[in-house]
Amino acid sequence: MQTITTLQAVYNALDHVMDPEIPVLSVLELGMITDVKVDLDGVHVKMIPTFSACPAIDVIKENITNAVERELQMPAFVTVDKEVNWNSNRLTDTAKEKLRNYGIAPPGKHEGEVNLDMLIKVSCPHCGSENTYLRSPFGSALCRALHFCKECGMMFEQFKPLS
Amino acid sequence: MQLEQALPELLIKIADDELIIGHRNSEWTGLGPVMEEDIAFSSMAQDKIGHAWALYRILQEHFNGSDPDQFAFMRAAAAFKCCHLAEMPIGSYDFSLMRHFLFDHAETVRYQSFSQSSFTPLQQLAAKIKGELKYHTLHADAWILQLCTAGAESKARMQQALDNCFQLAGGIFEPGEAETLLIAEKVYPGEAALYQQWLNNISPVIEKAGLTLPAMTAPVYGGRKGQHTEHLQQLLNEMGEVFRLDPEATW
Numbered sequence A: 001m002q003t004i005t006t007l008q009a010v011y012n013a014l015d016h017v018m019d020p021e022i023p024v025l026s027v028l029e030l031g032m033i034t035d036v037k038v039d040l041d042g043v044h045v046k047m048i049p050t051f052s053a054c055p056a057i058d059v060i061k062e063n064i065t066n067a068v069e070r071e072l073q074m075p076a077f078v079t080v081d082k083e084v085n086w087n088s089n090r091l092t093d094t095a096k097e098k099l100r101n102y103g104i105a106p107p108g109k110h111e112g113e114v115n116l117d118m119l120i121k122v123s124c125p126h127c128g129s130e131n132t133y134l135r136s137p138f139g140s141a142l143c144r145a146l147h148f149c150k151e152c153g154m155m156f157e158q159f160k161p162l163s
Numbered sequence B: 001m002q003l004e005q006a007l008p009e010l011l012i013k014i015a016d017d018e019l020i021i022g023h024r025n026s027e028w029t030g031l032g033p034v035m036e037e038d039i040a041f042s043s044m045a046q047d048k049i050g051h052a053w054a055l056y057r058i059l060q061e062h063f064n065g066s067d068p069d070q071f072a073f074m075r076a077a078a079a080f081k082c083c084h085l086a087e088m089p090i091g092s093y094d095f096s097l098m099r100h101f102l103f104d105h106a107e108t109v110r111y112q113s114f115s116q117s118s119f120t121p122l123q124q125l126a127a128k129i130k131g132e133l134k135y136h137t138l139h140a141d142a143w144i145l146q147l148c149t150a151g152a153e154s155k156a157r158m159q160q161a162l163d164n165c166f167q168l169a170g171g172i173f174e175p176g177e178a179e180t181l182l183i184a185e186k187v188y189p190g191e192a193a194l195y196q197q198w199l200n201n202i203s204p205v206i207e208k209a210g211l212t213l214p215a216m217t218a219p220v221y222g223g224r225k226g227q228h229t230e231h232l233q234q235l236l237n238e239m240g241e242v243f244r245l246d247p248e249a250t251w
Helices: A002-014 A057-072 A093-102 A116-120 B003-026 B035-062 B068-073 B093-114 B120-148 B152-173 B179-184 B191-208 B230-239 B241-245
Strands: A033-039 A042-047 A076-080 A132-136 A144-149 A155-159
Touching: A002 A033, A002 A042, A002 A057, A042 A057, A057 A076, A116 A132, A132 B035, B003 B035, B003 B093, B003 B179, B003 B230, B035 B068, B035 B093, B035 B120, B068 B241, B093 B120, B093 B152, B093 B191, B120 B152, B120 B191, B152 B191, B230 B241
Parallel strands: A042 A076
Antiparallel strands: A033 A042, A132 A144, A144 A155
16 A cells, blocks of 8 residues: 555655756656656656757656655666657646647647658647648657647647657 | 677677767758758757767677777777768758768668667667668658759759769668677668668669769778778877766766
8 A cells, every 4th residue: 555655645746746848748748758667775766868969868867866766765777778769649638638738739649650641730829820832851859759730820849749 | 709799890890980970960050052952951969979879888798898989089080980971071051951861761671670689789679770760761862852953053963962972872881790690680671771771761862863873883991890981080089078077087
């Protein structure tokens, strides 16, 4: 019973750790956490970056360590899980809704491979129109692409689908 | 040669390619012909340098290698195993774009083969990177096609860029000494096989763009043996200038 309570408390703490580049999403909602264990030494968290060259990885690790240690008063050990790769299907439905409200188009669900249509046919997060085009597959962060909405005349970013 | 030497040889040449072309890509930051291209080359630079770091990290963890930063910034030019294509200066945008097209299709083929590798750390990393590379080839293909249909001058410049880059790109596939062993151990299928697959992948784009693929008559070898152009040393001087002020500093 003790363990169950602690695990739940770890997940609560993780839900308070926001992504530094998308501050409306927690590391849990982004699907970055692959394993949580609690033993006599403390809390062990395994996590994965969205893109392998993500420059925010060290900051995120530190933020997780701090949040878990602060909320549970236990030592925390955060490691990168090499056996699991992040892919965009790991984003929860709540996360996608939050992304859209934040002004970033969420990635569609893929079946193991990302096809060109998923990149090109993106509805505008501002007005909902599908009359958009891909302006560049690279945006302000590695995980984002640049699009333009011909309906409302706004540039917007898409969280890239990744297989 | 033993697998303990053959694997690092393979990892180093791939990582060095990525580190060096990553730094070259980063030279477009602030200079791109349009803002989107500035961002694209900067993003690709970040990806490449990140991939190089991950490969240097495998060297450190599995082959007693040194710290990735030390390894990246403190080696002499002759210890680098990058191909000449990666080390050439950025030149004009058409050269950089064509290099990016040829190089990233080669990377895609390479990481696809690595994703089946018997060497687990490489296989795990490749499974991740090959998905990310899709955005690099998508970007390259789109601009090659766009510029080749944008008028006579544009098309002529792209053909010239292809002619200038092609023999250099052949150097990506310079055979290594340990290849037979790496093939036998199913680490990867070897350079000749990758080269064929690369040709198969780039040819439809080249054809659609209306460009003529030159014959691979004199691939530029030497980089994999540590023989480089003078451009590499200049790049290394600049790249490591701040790092060498205090190599022990933590960032």
